[in-house]
Amino acid sequence: MATEAKRPKVDDGSELSPLENFLQWCSRVGLVLSNKVYVSKEGTVAEYGMLAKDNIEEGEVLFTIPRSALLHQGTTKVSALLEKEKSSLESSSGWVPLLLALLYEYTFSQSHWKPYLCLWTDFKTLDHPMFWSKEERGRLLRGTGIPEAVDTDLTNIRREYTDVILPFITQHPDIWNPNTHTLELYTQLVAFVMAYSFQEPQEEEDDEDEDEEEEKAPNLPMMVPMADMLNHVSDHNANLEFTLDSLKMVCVRPIRKGEEVFNTYGQMANWQLLHMYGFTEPYPSNSNDTADIPITNLYKVATQESDLDRQLVEEQWQMLRQMMQEKGAFVFGKQGCLTDTELHTALKVLCMSKEEFSEFKENEGWEEDDEEDEKISLAFSNEGLPGLKASWKWLIHEAARLTLRSYEDEQVEGKVVDSDRALIEDKAALAGLSSRQQNALQVQYGQKSILSRLMDLTKS
Template sequence: MEIHAKRRRVAGLVGGGDPGSDPVAGFLSWCRQVGLELSPKVTVSRQGTVAGYGMVAREDVQPGELLFAVPRAALLSQHTCSVGGLLEREQGALQSESGWVPLLLALLHELQDPASHWRPYFALWPELGRLEHPMFCFQEPLEEDDDEKEPNCPLMVPAADILNHLANHNANLEYCTDCLRMVATQPIPKGHEIFNTYGQMANWQLLHMYGFVEPYPDNTDDTADIQMVTVREAALQRTKVEAERLRLFERWDFLCKLEMVGEEGAFVIGWEEVLTEEELTTTLKVLCMPAEEFREFKDQNGWGDDKREEESLTITSIPKLTASWRQLLRDSVLLTLQTYTTDLKSEQELLSNKEVYAQLSWREQQALQVRYGQKMILHQLLKLTS
């Protein structure tokens, strides 16, 4: 299957500027002025990239090689913008859980300032009126001895945000005291694009946050959700009398008390791991255990010492799980697949027909890729539980 999703990023000058000028040349000149030097082995280009601007290797690059370093003075944040003093004085009124409010105000101010220090940087940005463009913000990780209650500070990182995303990325951003360094993590042949990562994200997350997906099977971080209440529904299907239903709800309420499940929660399954391993393991155990064992488990408030190695829940161990666990998981997968309006076969046919696929709108293509990846993971679960 050779379906390559193109992320549409149309560069445009933000807040005015000379449309006849070369934005790349202006940006690279600005980089030199602020001490942001790119390796001679890389170049900013529209050619040879998956979408819009990107960074391409001019020569072979080896793992560990420095691609560029961004001085902290070149970072755009609430602390480096021209209204940093005002934002600092008003920080009490600007606090939020995410920590994004000061950065957003800094961006709004700088974008409207014709004399902004970052104006050549803005010239490479996508048009803000488009809905499908990435946000390209990074959050600096906290040091181990930092106060856990202190929110991360969102940053705009020139040059780093030119790189497109790939799950199997070949470069990584490192945080140092005086700069941020982009370093190659894999061999990058001449002419190949250099990819960063926006994080370990499933396709639905990429679509929600950045406006694109990675076509199957490229996104090795893709996941599928099984709603927690779907597992409860699957277990209820196996009850025959009202007394059994009541006992099952008792077990469900106990799982809620343990904070293992919730009415709005989901079990998250990846290609190679169960991301909610503890929650799903405990749920399958409690819903499938004999009545006497449940009473003991409940009396111990969930602190049993009977967790056997063969009951640990990983992708590779699923076929070895207790039969009742596998059956409940399988029933849950089948119920989840029923929530989709199309089946896997019809979508396989659509993806394999390049002409028909090309006639879909951009959003239809992205939605199809999201659904197809999820269904493939769920069908993998069906095979493992058969």
């Protein structure tokens, strides 16, 4: 019986897998990959990742990307048009030019970036909460702050598409088509930029250069092929460095053969990772996890005392709202309060006598010196919290309790945290959950455990 003839691979790489095609493209555009690493879909924590073929020492360069291989509004084929029309593309996000470039390049069959963008077919691997149903977000992520953040995102995305994108692409039917470049695709590309883009760190300028700094272009996101293949952990072993001509992924601590190479997306709590990237770090590995106590919860607790001067508390609260209008919550990490100065101010104001508050208003607040800031930081650390004034501890304790209740419709105090812990520690039970349920559990339990610990530290 004759065997089936093998078809030769054609020059355009159509016989190659998306990953192989991408790697060939990397060679063509001058991206240099160390022979000590390789990209794989197996043995990594996500769909793609990078693994070490050999032991790697600190300081070794894992790959180098020429700036010409970066995808942004200045390197796309439609860059001249985007630059010419930039005044009509302004938006609150600042992402419109990049997103228009991606809309074009992703759907143009002859795009220079096709081997790169084909790694994300239909963006099916993206599972940001924005792609969950509203009911699912509300049920699984109650109390985390993510449902509210997603609602804001979706409202802004729809507004940006309707007010800016759609009028622009309608004016250029030879390049974009509303039937192809839809709101759905636009939303997927927003998630793509959230999850995979990079921003170049801005160098700090001296005061005398402030005028020049104002004239500089804003720090806009860019797509960085190969760098975005690396997964994130807070305890990372590689870091992206920016130079004048190229970007380099550099090993920041020894990596053993067979280990995965991890980059960092920054100091990200699990709620931020899930909101922006669609994944979480398993408890307790995320050292940057946080929990928020809304400032309104502190106010609600302050008004619970029966013998308080309600008019005084209302005046104190109105002043705090003016002072902290951009800070809607106090943030607590694993080692204590991360917004300690703001919390110190709020507690001090809410616990003032009428005379003290009157003097405070006359002075229009106060500024802390560096030495005072250090004392405040220590006072609101895990080590310092038990030693705070009783009235301050009570406010923090009750505000944490009120916040903890927001995760559940009903709960027996402490029992929900214990049940979450039991579920996380039961590997078989955890594996039986969907990926969304697992991620939601990681976010909620991380936040609840921080709040529960805070309550223990502020017991009377």
